Amino acid sequence: MKLEEQNSFVMAAHHDLNKVQHLLQHQPELIHARASWNETPLGAAAHVGNKDIMQYLIEHGARPDICAWAALGELEAVQSTVQKHPECVRARGAHGLSVVFHAIMGGNFEVLQWLIQNGAPVNEPEGTLTPLHxxxxKGDRAMVEYLLQHGADRRTRDREGKTPLERAQLIGSKLVDLLR
Known part of the structure; x- marks a missing residue:
């Protein structure tokens, strides 16, 4: 398996189910590919919240971690993982993105609540994608309210130097009032 094939497969795993299906049909070993930047196909699909591709990859042998389970909304799998390995509430997936990030990307409020109630951090260092950002x-008012109620710092700046309020204003979000 060539590195360029692995890179192409991982890139497709972000958003292109048809390409993932086609490539995997012809090269089943790609299920275990790692891109040159150390991202797996399942990690790629998980950090963008692409549930269709995640499910397809799992059905074809990809092994999910807590970040994939969080993105899929599989609360029981998240709970079981944390029960066996409590440190997993601080787990990081592709690009160093937190398990809380993955729950939000998957739109899984129940998983987000459970993770935070069990010690997952609601804040990230300055210059990163925080859960609040x-x-x-994503425009999820319930998640924004929950994060704020649990200590999310509305002053932290993302990679582009924007606070959550500035990011909301930039995208024309209806959440501006909540963040003021």
Whole structure:
């Protein structure tokens, strides 16, 4: 398996189910590919919240981790993982993105609540994609309210130097009032 084939497969796993199906049909070993930047196909699909591709990859042998389970909304799998390995509430997936990030990207409020209630951090360092920034961009009012109620810092700036409020204003979000 060539590195360029692995890179192409992982890139497709973000958004292109047809290409993933086609490539995997011809090269089943791609299920275990790692891109040159160390991302797996399942990690790619998980961090963008692409449930169709995640399910397809799992059905074809990809092994989910807690970040994939969080993105899929599989609360029981998340709970079981944390029960066996409590440190997993601080797990990181592709690109170092938190398990909380993955729950938000998958739109899984129940998983988000459970993770935070069990010690997952609601804040990230300055200059990263914080859970609050992600919930704002996704336009999920319930998640934004929950994060704020649980200590999310509305002053933290993302990679582009924007606070959650500035990000909401930039995208024309209806969440601006909540963030003021």
């Amino acid at each position: 992600v919930a704002v961009v």
